[in-house]
Amino acid sequence: MRITKLEKKKRLYLLETDQDNQVYITEDTIVRFFLTKGKKINENELKEVIQFAQFSNGKNIALYYLSFKKRTKKEVETYLEKHNIDPLTISEILHKLQEEKWIDDQDYVQQVLFQNALSGDKGPQALRQKLYQKGISKHIIDACFELEEFEEIAEKVAQKLHKKYLGKYSDRALKEKVKQGLLLKGFDYKDADKALEKLEWVQDEQEQETLLNKELDKAYRKYSRTDTDYSLEQKIIRFLLRKGFDYDKIKRALREYL
Template sequence: MMITSVEKDTKNRGMLSVFIDEKYAFSIPEEDYFRLCLYDKKELSSDEIEEIKKGVSQRTAKYKAVKYLSYRYMTEAELSQKLRKDGYDEDVILNVVTELKSMGYINDLIYAQKYVYDRIKLKPKAKKMLKRELNQKGVSDEIADQVLSELDFDEDVVIERLIRKKFGKYDMKDPKIQKRIYSFLLHRGFDFENIKRVLRTITHLD
């Protein structure tokens, strides 16, 4: 099989389309084209072509992965899903994720710690709700449990703070206000009995 022509890819800047035996075979970054000396009339075996395709796929997947991570920190699962949607094979995704983990670009433990810290600071929720959200992000039970077990977090204190902040200006002995309080806190994952206990304490004090 012989490279019969090479054309600039009009849709992807810096990429070249390589034609073998007059048919499109693959696209490749210009730098790789010159590095591999893929000039016109060069003969390639089917194994060489597959090796080139695999190498190009690996490098472009890594480039995209780093670009995604430059926008925001991600879990392994989130990044893998992004690359999967881009059409990369599972072995390519695994290799890229493994490499980026070894380089420190991905760390689910650090991600979970930062996520929980931000949540507690900006939008406090019950631990079970935080764990559910971490699981949805692809964080394992083991890592989620570790991070949450290390969290200095008294749910009663958080519940009281949320009640006073959001409903402090209302009569919290009013059944309608209490219904709103329960709805608000239950939606954030707090247990009914815990809410009831804290609310009873607040209304007796007030």
């Protein structure tokens, strides 16, 4: 058979033969097989052209996806599936991209850890979960995390949380709030507790008294509508204890308030 048309169509080329074959191929395919209009080509050669064109097109799609930022193997695989690339061809593309270091899940994990250490605020559990969702295997994650330390990051996050909540909670509640924040960000109890030990927890006495009176007033307005006398006092006390205030200080403030 003979090639009767080789015409550019946006990012691909349309190849037609005198036996009514129509194939969309890449520029790489043209170069690889020295394709030109009028060239003779047999069935086996056409089959090779089609197979390589599928591979070349899929690889170009993957490289376009990778051009924006680093991706995991699973992310690229999913992207190619959405573009209807044949599963066998996807496997070949992924293998080639890994060979050429366009895809490297271990390096991806190491970059995530580096960025987190530099400017992030996530603990190991949160990062592990994120990487699992990206399709990275457990053994790669474990190997990269083995020597990673999170104490300094936990201390940095604890300082930010402490500053954020300072003056808004009692000493005890402030400590609980900071610890809860660290755990929610994926730090383990060990690193969280070490970070808490580095902070100053005794707040200004006058500020604490002002905060207590503010919360007391809030509790009174909430419960005085339905409760009176002993019942009202007990509900206010329980409310303030949940806020982390000291019992004796609550009783003293109540005597002055009621």
